[in-house]
Amino acid sequence: MLKAKSLLLLFIAAATGLTSFAQDAGRKTISLNDQWEFNKENGPVEKVTIPHTWNDKDVLDDAAGYYRGMGIYKRKLKLDETAKGKNIFLIFNGVAQEAEVLVNGKSAAKHIGSYTHFIVPISPYLNYKDDVIEVRANNRFNEDIPPLTADFTFFGGLYRNVTLLITNPVHFSQKENGSNGIFITTPQVSASTASVQVKSSIDNASAVNKKVQVITTIFDAKGNTISNQTTAVNINKGGNMVVIQDIKSVQKPQLWSPENPYLYRVVTKIIDPKTKSVIDQVSNPLGFRWFKFDAEKGFFLNDKAVKIIGASRHQDYENRGNATPDALQIRDIELLKAMGGNFLRVAHYPQDPQILEACDRLGILASVEIPVVNTITESEAFTNNCLNMQTEMIKQNFNHPSIIIWAYMNEILLRLKFSNDKPRQQIYFDHVRQLAQKLDSLTRKQDPSRYTLLVNHGAWDIYNKVGLTKIPMIVGWNLYSGWYSGVPEDFGKFLDRHHKELPNTPFMVTEYGADADPRIRSFSPIRFDKSVEYGIKFNQVYLNAMLSRPFVAGGEAWNLADFNSETREETMPHINNKGLLTIGREPKDTYFLYQAYLLGKPYLKITSAQWKDRTGTADSAALTSTQPVQVATNQKSAELFVNGKSLGVKDAVDHIMDWQVPFVNGKNQLRVVSGDQSDQADINFQLQPFKFNDANIPFKNINILLGSKRFYIDEKEHQLWMPDQPYKAGAWGWIGGDPYKGTNNRITYGSDKNILGTDNDPVFQTQQVGIKQFKFDVPDGEYELALYFAELVGGETKEALAYNLDNNHKKEVEEQRIFDVSINGTAFLPKLNLAADFGYTTAVKKTTRITVQNGKGISIDFNAIEGKPVLNAVQLRKIY
Structure with missing residues (x-):
C-alpha cells in the first residue's frame, strides 16, 4: 500500500510540474523537456516540448532564407524543501547558437555555440516557490561564431534535451567545460595487461573544509568488480581539488573493437568517511584498445590492420529539423552498424550524447569536429570561440572509447577571400594557418592519446601552399571526382598523388558521394541526373579504389542520410541527396x-526492388517490356527467377549483378538464389502499348518527361513518369527540337533550379527546346491532356554553390519566348509567354479534355512567335 501511495504522489508531482528529489547516489537528475512555452521575438506564445526548433518548416518552403533570430523559451520550476541546501544545475545538451539563461528574470549564464552542451548553476537565483526559467536562443548570423557558411541548415532552437541536476555541496565539478568532471585514460594497454588513470575534479561548495574519500571501481560487462582504488582527500571550503588515481592491475583485458565492443564501467564515488554514505557518484564507459595510423599500411586497431569504412552524419531528420528524438538518433548508429560500417565521422559539429554512447556500445570508431567550415573571420573573438568549442568538445566526450580522432576544420579554403588582392589574401591564409596550428596544439595538449585531423577539399595545391597538410597528424580529403568535378576515375589518381607527394602523412577520404534522389531512375545514368543508378556506379569506383590501396586508412561516405541544406535547389530543393x-x-x-561490400556474412539483395512501381513501353508487339534489374551480393554468382522462370546465372561484378527482365503488365514476382541465400520482391508494372492499336495492351494513361532520359516516381500522387522518345507512327513522341542543356557549362543534364509551386521539380527541370509538335496516335475516344511548362532560363541570379569545383557559371542570356500552342488545329494557349505570364522557374500545368474522332489522334502544335517553344512534360489519360 505504501508503494502504491508513493507512486501516486510521484504521478501528482509530475502532473503539476512539482519536482521531488529522492536521494540517489548523492545526486538526482530529471528531464525538463515538458511544459515549455515558446515564442519568436515579438511573436505569439505556443506550448512546446523539447527538443524543439522553430525552423522545421520554413527551411523547406519556396521562399529564400529562414528565420534566424531570437526565440524565447519559458518554464516554471517548482522545487520542494528537500532541494534547499543542495547545488542545483541546468544541463543544456544543445541550444542554437547564442544562449542566455535567466532564472526569475536574472541572467544566470550565457553560452556560445550550437553544438556543445553547457551546465548552468542556478541555486543563487532560486526562491523555491514559483521559479521561472527562461532561455533566450538566437541563431542569427554572427561573424564571430562558427559556422559562418556551410552546406547544411543552421536550425535555431532549444533542440536537445534539458536536464535538472541536483547535487550535494561536495560534488564532481560541473565547471569543467560541460563535462562530468572525470577524465579517464588508459596509459598502457596490451592483450595481457592494462592500466587506467582516473582524474577527478571535485568542488566543495560548502562553507567548511571537507574530508572525503574518492573510490573508483572498475566493473566488467557482467557487473563483476575488476579493480578499485580509494583515495582520502581534504577539500578546502569553496575550493576545488583534482584527484588522480592510477589503477595498474587489470589482467587480460577484454579488448574493445568493432567486432567485440566490450565495455567496462568505471564508477567513481565521493564517500563520507564517517557515515560511509555516498555524497556523489558518476559512471563512465571504459574500453581497452590501442591504435595507430601508418602512412604506408593504413590503420591498425589492437595491432590488427583495419580498413576504416563508414559514413559522416548530420543530425537532422525528416520534417523535424535538428530536433530529433533520442530513439531516432540511436537508430542512425544501428543502421550504420547494420550496413557493415565501422566508422562514424561526426560532422560537421559535435552531436547529441546519445550518438557516441551508441558508438561505444555498438563498436563504431569515431571522429568528432567543431564547425569551422568553408571560411573564417580574422578576429580575436572568432579565434577564442573556436578554441573554446574545441576544448568543450574534447572534455565533454573525453571518455568515449569509440573516439580515436579530434578534428577542427573542414574545407576551410573552399570560399577564398580577397581573390583580387593577393597580398591581402596572403594575410588571410596566414590567419587560417595560425588558427589551425592553435587548434591542433590545443588538441594535442588536451588529449595526447588521440590523433588530430584537418579536412581539405580536393584543391591539392592550395592546401599544400598554405601549409595545412603539414599541421595535423592525419590529413582528410573530401573528394568528389565524377560529381563536383572531373570523372570518377580521377579519384584513384588523387589517392596515389597523396601517397607519392606526402609519403609520411596518413590520410583518409573524409567525404565522397553523388546525389541519388530515390525518386529518380535511369537506364543510362550520367553525372548530375540524380539517379540512383549513377550513385551505384560512383560508389563502386570509390570503394574499389580505397579497398585496393593499403595506404588509404579509410573513407567515410557523404552522407549516412540525406539532410537539410536550405540554400540547395536541384531535384529535391533544400535537401542534399547524397545520403x-x-x-x-x-x-x-x-x-x-555497402552491405554487399562490407558485411562478413553471406548477403544477397534485389536492390531494384526499391523501384517497386515501374512503367515502360512494350517491346515491339510483345506483351513484355524489357528493363534491367540489379542485385547486390557478396556471393560469386546467383540465379534470377521471374514469375517462376529462370533468367539464368550471372556472376557478380563489383558486388552487382544485372539481368534484363521481360516485365509483364501487372504483378511480377522476382526471386534470386545463391546457395542457401535468397531474396524476393514483387514489382508492379504498368505496360504501355508499343502502338496504340494493340488490343492486347489497352491504353489507360501515360506520363512523359520531355528532354529526359530518366524515370521519375511521384509517390504522393502515385504517378510514374517515363522518358520521352522521338515520334513513332502509331505510337507517340516529339517532333523537332533538342533537350534543354542550360547556359552554364557545368550542368549537362536539365536544370538544377528550384521550380516554384510544386514538389515534383524533376517533372519541370527538363524540357524539349524548339519543339514543333507532339503526337499521340490514339484511337477515337475521350481523353484528358495536360501540358507542363516552366521557363528555365532567367530569373533571379543566385550565387553558385561553392562546392561545384569546375563551375563555369555564366550569366544566363534571357531571350523573349512567345509561342502559340494548338491542339488538333484549334488554338489552346495563344501567345504563351511563360516568364511574363507566370514567372521564371514556376510550375505551369494546363489541362484540357479532347474528343478524338475520325482516326485523327492528338496533335499538339507549337508555333514560334519569338524565341523557341518549349514543353517540359505531357500527360495523357483515357477517360472512355
Whole structure:
C-alpha cells in the first residue's frame, strides 16, 4: 500500500510540474523537456516540448532564407524543501547558437555555440516557490561564431534535451567545460595487461573544509568488480581539488573493437568517511584498445590492420529539423552498424550524447569536429570561440572509447577571400594557418592519446601552399571526382598523388558521394541526373579504389542520410541527396551496395526492388517490356527467377549483378538464389502499348518527361513518369527540337533550379527546346491532356554553390519566348509567354479534355512567335 501511495504522489508531482528529489547516489537528475512555452521575438506564445526548433518548416518552403533570430523559451520550476541546501544545475545538451539563461528574470549564464552542451548553476537565483526559467536562443548570423557558411541548415532552437541536476555541496565539478568532471585514460594497454588513470575534479561548495574519500571501481560487462582504488582527500571550503588515481592491475583485458565492443564501467564515488554514505557518484564507459595510423599500411586497431569504412552524419531528420528524438538518433548508429560500417565521422559539429554512447556500445570508431567550415573571420573573438568549442568538445566526450580522432576544420579554403588582392589574401591564409596550428596544439595538449585531423577539399595545391597538410597528424580529403568535378576515375589518381607527394602523412577520404534522389531512375545514368543508378556506379569506383590501396586508412561516405541544406535547389530543393539513406532513413540501393561490400556474412539483395512501381513501353508487339534489374551480393554468382522462370546465372561484378527482365503488365514476382541465400520482391508494372492499336495492351494513361532520359516516381500522387522518345507512327513522341542543356557549362543534364509551386521539380527541370509538335496516335475516344511548362532560363541570379569545383557559371542570356500552342488545329494557349505570364522557374500545368474522332489522334502544335517553344512534360489519360 505504501508503494502504491508513493507512486501516486510521484504521478501528482509530475502532473503539476512539482519536482521531488529522492536521494540517489548523492545526486538526482530529471528531464525538463515538458511544459515549455515558446515564442519568436515579438511573436505569439505556443506550448512546446523539447527538443524543439522553430525552423522545421520554413527551411523547406519556396521562399529564400529562414528565420534566424531570437526565440524565447519559458518554464516554471517548482522545487520542494528537500532541494534547499543542495547545488542545483541546468544541463543544456544543445541550444542554437547564442544562449542566455535567466532564472526569475536574472541572467544566470550565457553560452556560445550550437553544438556543445553547457551546465548552468542556478541555486543563487532560486526562491523555491514559483521559479521561472527562461532561455533566450538566437541563431542569427554572427561573424564571430562558427559556422559562418556551410552546406547544411543552421536550425535555431532549444533542440536537445534539458536536464535538472541536483547535487550535494561536495560534488564532481560541473565547471569543467560541460563535462562530468572525470577524465579517464588508459596509459598502457596490451592483450595481457592494462592500466587506467582516473582524474577527478571535485568542488566543495560548502562553507567548511571537507574530508572525503574518492573510490573508483572498475566493473566488467557482467557487473563483476575488476579493480578499485580509494583515495582520502581534504577539500578546502569553496575550493576545488583534482584527484588522480592510477589503477595498474587489470589482467587480460577484454579488448574493445568493432567486432567485440566490450565495455567496462568505471564508477567513481565521493564517500563520507564517517557515515560511509555516498555524497556523489558518476559512471563512465571504459574500453581497452590501442591504435595507430601508418602512412604506408593504413590503420591498425589492437595491432590488427583495419580498413576504416563508414559514413559522416548530420543530425537532422525528416520534417523535424535538428530536433530529433533520442530513439531516432540511436537508430542512425544501428543502421550504420547494420550496413557493415565501422566508422562514424561526426560532422560537421559535435552531436547529441546519445550518438557516441551508441558508438561505444555498438563498436563504431569515431571522429568528432567543431564547425569551422568553408571560411573564417580574422578576429580575436572568432579565434577564442573556436578554441573554446574545441576544448568543450574534447572534455565533454573525453571518455568515449569509440573516439580515436579530434578534428577542427573542414574545407576551410573552399570560399577564398580577397581573390583580387593577393597580398591581402596572403594575410588571410596566414590567419587560417595560425588558427589551425592553435587548434591542433590545443588538441594535442588536451588529449595526447588521440590523433588530430584537418579536412581539405580536393584543391591539392592550395592546401599544400598554405601549409595545412603539414599541421595535423592525419590529413582528410573530401573528394568528389565524377560529381563536383572531373570523372570518377580521377579519384584513384588523387589517392596515389597523396601517397607519392606526402609519403609520411596518413590520410583518409573524409567525404565522397553523388546525389541519388530515390525518386529518380535511369537506364543510362550520367553525372548530375540524380539517379540512383549513377550513385551505384560512383560508389563502386570509390570503394574499389580505397579497398585496393593499403595506404588509404579509410573513407567515410557523404552522407549516412540525406539532410537539410536550405540554400540547395536541384531535384529535391533544400535537401542534399547524397545520403545512403533518405532523410526519413529509408535505405537506398547504395546502402545495399555497402552491405554487399562490407558485411562478413553471406548477403544477397534485389536492390531494384526499391523501384517497386515501374512503367515502360512494350517491346515491339510483345506483351513484355524489357528493363534491367540489379542485385547486390557478396556471393560469386546467383540465379534470377521471374514469375517462376529462370533468367539464368550471372556472376557478380563489383558486388552487382544485372539481368534484363521481360516485365509483364501487372504483378511480377522476382526471386534470386545463391546457395542457401535468397531474396524476393514483387514489382508492379504498368505496360504501355508499343502502338496504340494493340488490343492486347489497352491504353489507360501515360506520363512523359520531355528532354529526359530518366524515370521519375511521384509517390504522393502515385504517378510514374517515363522518358520521352522521338515520334513513332502509331505510337507517340516529339517532333523537332533538342533537350534543354542550360547556359552554364557545368550542368549537362536539365536544370538544377528550384521550380516554384510544386514538389515534383524533376517533372519541370527538363524540357524539349524548339519543339514543333507532339503526337499521340490514339484511337477515337475521350481523353484528358495536360501540358507542363516552366521557363528555365532567367530569373533571379543566385550565387553558385561553392562546392561545384569546375563551375563555369555564366550569366544566363534571357531571350523573349512567345509561342502559340494548338491542339488538333484549334488554338489552346495563344501567345504563351511563360516568364511574363507566370514567372521564371514556376510550375505551369494546363489541362484540357479532347474528343478524338475520325482516326485523327492528338496533335499538339507549337508555333514560334519569338524565341523557341518549349514543353517540359505531357500527360495523357483515357477517360472512355
